[in-house]
Amino acid sequence: MSVVLFLSLISMTVGLETGIGVPVSGLYGDVSSVQSLNLFFSRSLGVCSVELAGGIQNYRAKYDQYSLEDYTFLAGLSYRAKPVEFITRLGPSFLRRSLADAEEKGWVMSYELGLGLPARFEKIEIAPVVSYRGLNDLSGSAGMMYLTLRLGYVL
Amino acid sequence: MYYRVLLLLTILLFSCRDNIVRRSTADYYPDAVGAAWLYNSGSLEIFMQVEAETTWANYEAALFTVNGESYFRAKQADGIYYYFDLRVPYGGYEYPIETRYRKWIQLPLLAGSDWGDVMVDSIEVSGQRVRIEHRIAGRVVGFEDIDVPAGVFQDVYHVEIVNVCRISSSIYTRLDSAFIHEYYAPDIGLAIVDSSGKRFQLTQHQGL
Numbered sequence: 001m002s003v004v005l006f007l008s009l010i011s012m013t014v015g016l017e018t019g020i021g022v023p024v025s026g027l028y029g030d031v032s033s034v035q036s037l038n039l040f041f042s043r044s045l046g047v048c049s050v051e052l053a054g055g056i057q058n059y060r061a062k063y064d065q066y067s068l069e070d071y072t073f074l075a076g077l078s079y080r081a082k083p084v085e086f087i088t089r090l091g092p093s094f095l096r097r098s099l100a101d102a103e104e105k106g107w108v109m110s111y112e113l114g115l116g117l118p119a120r121f122e123k124i125e126i127a128p129v130v131s132y133r134g135l136n137d138l139s140g141s142a143g144m145m146y147l148t149l150r151l152g153y154v155l
Numbered sequence: 156m157y158y159r160v161l162l163l164l165t166i167l168l169f170s171c172r173d174n175i176v177r178r179s180t181a182d183y184y185p186d187a188v189g190a191a192w193l194y195n196s197g198s199l200e201i202f203m204q205v206e207a208e209t210t211w212a213n214y215e216a217a218l219f220t221v222n223g224e225s226y227f228r229a230k231q232a233d234g235i236y237y238y239f240d241l242r243v244p245y246g247g248y249e250y251p252i253e254t255r256y257r258k259w260i261q262l263p264l265l266a267g268s269d270w271g272d273v274m275v276d277s278i279e280v281s282g283q284r285v286r287i288e289h290r291i292a293g294r295v296v297g298f299e300d301i302d303v304p305a306g307v308f309q310d311v312y313h314v315e316i317v318n319v320c321r322i323s324s325s326i327y328t329r330l331d332s333a334f335i336h337e338y339y340a341p342d343i344g345l346a347i348v349d350s351s352g353k354r355f356q357l358t359q360h361q362g363l
Contacts, residue, residue, distance in 0.1 A: 026180035030232070030263050062232040066263060068179070075163075092166055095175050099261070102268035102295070106173025139309070140177025 012155040013042040013125060017053070019148030021133070026142025031068060033060045034144055042078065042152065049078045051089060057133075070095045070135070072110055080118070085127065087114035093135060109136045116150060125152040178298065178310050181341030183264055184230055186217040190362040192344065194355035195304070201355055203345075205362075212238060214256060227256075234270070235260040243278070243285050243322060250280050252287045252322065260293060264312045264339065269294040271317075285324040292317045301338055301346060303356040308340035 017038040023031050038055030052075050059068035076089030093110040096103065114131030127150040135142045191204040206225075207218045214229040216238065227238035236256040242249035253274065261270040271292030277284050296313040319332040338347035346357045 026176070029182070030179070063262070065233070090163075095173075095179070097175070097179055097263075097265060099263065099265045099268045102265045104175060104178065104265055106175035107171075108173065108176050109171050135176050137171040137174050137176040139174060140180050142176055142180050 011044045013040075013044070013049075013152040014155065015040055015042075015125070015150060015152030017055070017129070017148050017150045019129070019131075019146045021144040021146035024132075024143050024145050026135070026140070027059070027068075027144070030061055030063070030066060031059045032062050034058065034146075035060070036146065036148065038072070040150070040152070047080050049080070051076045051078055051087065053089060057093075065099055067098045068096070070108070070110070074110065074112060076112070078116075083117060085116040085118050087112065087116060087129065087131065089114075095135070106137075110134065111136075114146075114148070118150075120154070123154045125154060126150070127152075174310050177341060178312075179263070181310070183312060183339040183341060183344065184228075184235055185342060185344050185363050186219070186228065186230065187362060188217075190344075191360065192357060193359040194348065195358045196353045196355045199353065199355070201348075212254075212256065214238075229256055230262075232262065234258040234262050239289070241287065241289070241320070241322070243280055245280050250278055250285070252276065252278050252285060253289055257289070257291055259291065259316065260314060260337075261295075264295055264314070266295055266297045266312075280324070283324050283326070285322065285327070287320070287322050289320040290317070301340070303346055303358070305343075305346070305357040305360055308343060308346055311338050311340045311346060313338050 017040055019036045021034045034057055036057045038053045040053040042049045042051050054073045057070045070093045072093040074089035074091035078085055078087040089112040093108050095108050096105040112131050112133045114129045116127040116129040118125055118127035129148040129150050131146045133144050186205050188205050188208055194201040203221050205217050205219045209216055209218050211227045216227040216229040219226055229236040237259045238256050239253050241253040243252050273290040275288050277286040293316040296315055298310050298312050300309045301311045314337045316335045322329045333350055336349035340346040348355045
């Protein structure tokens, strides 16, 4: 009985997150907005879920020849306290900045704190999420506020 | 479990070593009013100070002085612009031949980026055609750590600039050329300037 109950609590969700954000610290001198596209995998363990996500963040620069983007790999936990869901993630990001033929790239640490409002329709889960995402290295930091739509399919 | 946590922390720590966020976010041209920098070459000193924020020639600019001489510098999304006011003296009057902003450095600073343009114009001075050809070109050589009397700075961009100006007429030629190395430190500004064999290093700064 307890095994059946446990298995029914474990569910997996895969999906897509797409969002738009604005820099609130660090990058606002060069960047006006940022768009994100992530794939995520979530494994529910009752009220908590283990989350994995990976995707690209494309920054819209004020100077159109300047290009900035990062590729992010995050792992974390989410906690569901109906009707909301708290999401925390942490992981490395690969940041690439370029101007004409010149390019700089490197690894940074990124983290994300989000608050979602999930709704489930059969196997489809939809959640608008407000989140803060930080990029850090040993002596610099930048932060963005995102509004994200999270679309998942429960396996 | 502990190994996984340790592995994750190690990956994250190594992720932070490139300092690319700092280079992306730092202000390499602080121009707060009152900010001042003192440079020394061993025998000569340069004192630079931001005197005011103003509007000059339709640009929002910082008015600053270098050893008492005034300059206008405008910070735009694509670069740092200096206002050039070049004149041809003749018969007790100075005829303006170049009065405009020119891009001195392209922003944002990025290792390997380069820029440059040439301005060609001419004016009539007392019946004679006087021609100007002013070329400014630059390149970001890279970033490095430097040690100057004001301190040790990391992620300092090394910039090379060539500034060549030729003003000529049928009876008059003037050629000014300079090959300049500038080093910009994050949130400090110009830390070293090396021109015509003289290397000025930052010894003090305030108001940043």
